Ligand SMILES: [Zn+2]
């Protein structure tokens with residue numbers, strides 16, 4: 001199993017993992033970007049700390065969104081607010097003709113109490129930027145400022161997308177990438193490609209990680225309800241025991257992964273919660289189970305839903321029970337278009353150095369950037385923010401999470417070069 005996966009991963013990353021050459025002489029544009037990013041250092045740190053101190057939950061990003069829109073307007077950009085609730089879209093027309101490219105940052109925080117003692121500690125009880133979206137938003141604002149400064153030499157158009165609710169909207173609300181797309185974030189103008197980045201704590205600052213093809217998993221929540229029939233606990237023959245049926249179902253669902261899916265296809269079927277029954281001596285008539293399904297392939301994703309239904313139909317009918325199964329889609333597979341990755345990675349290597357651009361195995365966590373990638377070719381990569389020497393090692397979604405702020409300048413420099421490189425390359429076509 002481990003060897004099989006290692007082989008698969010090697011095949012996926014092989015075309016881009018070749019190390020080559022020594023230091024490269026920066027171009028005039030790369031020198032200009034590096035100098036401009038460096039000049040933004042103090043304002044980037046201040047902006048990130050401001051966002052960090054004032055985190056807002058998904059679909060409640062009123063302040064963050066307002067600051068983003070104000071800053072973009074101050075740069076002279078054409079700004080649209082209220083796209084997908086607090087989403088902001090801005091367009092920068094370059095001075096020369098060329099294609100349209102989009103960059104996306106997410107703005108929401110998490111319901112986690114911050115525990116680290118830093119000068120920029122969250123002032124909102126129980127809410128923290130624990131997924132680094134403060135960094136993403138700050139970096140994208142920095143990219144906008146930097147690119148406005150070299151507008152005349154930009155061949156094409158850059159669309160900046162600032163998205164709320166990446167972590168998922170509150171129960172009963174719409175939100176995130178899907179809602180922004182529904183509210184036309186990718187139309188007029190329609191970009192030819194989209195880029196995004198995410199902080200990663202286990203990558204050292206100064207490095208980035210990337211995947212060609214699948215980068216992160218699809219994520220579907222499922223809610224399964226088993227319906228039986230109540231009876232006295234001493235007379236099980238008079239009822240249909242939903243607890244016994246549920247136990248069989250939990251085991252059988254694992255065979256969807258182990259016995260009915262190609263072993264080369266990553267897949268997770270997790271039952272995360274199970275609740276049922278109301279007393280020790282009553283046969284339970286209902287059990288409710290919740291879980292998540294994660295895959296790296298849209299076809300496996302569709303197959304799994306069918307296989308789960310087949311399995312549950314067989315088991316429940318064998319015991320005279322019935323079931324309801326509902327799926328809530330959280331994210332599609334984050335799929336980086338291999339051609340876009342291949343043409344972008346050389347610029348990343350030029351910006352950060354060959355040894356700092358790392359091909360990485362995909363992960364089974366999810367990201368709603370995947371929805372943009374279903375509409376336009378996209379590339380979502382990982383910005384190193386960890387620093388073992390400084391003790392910055394906590395993972396995202398923890399109370400201790402923090403970033404090395406050096407990553408802000410690096411993120412701006414990298415994303416600006418990636419965007420300009422794309423435009424320059426495609427303007428020539
Ligand atoms: Zn997150």
Ligand SMILES: [Zn+2]
Pocket residue numbers: 131132133166198
């Ligand atoms: Zn995140």
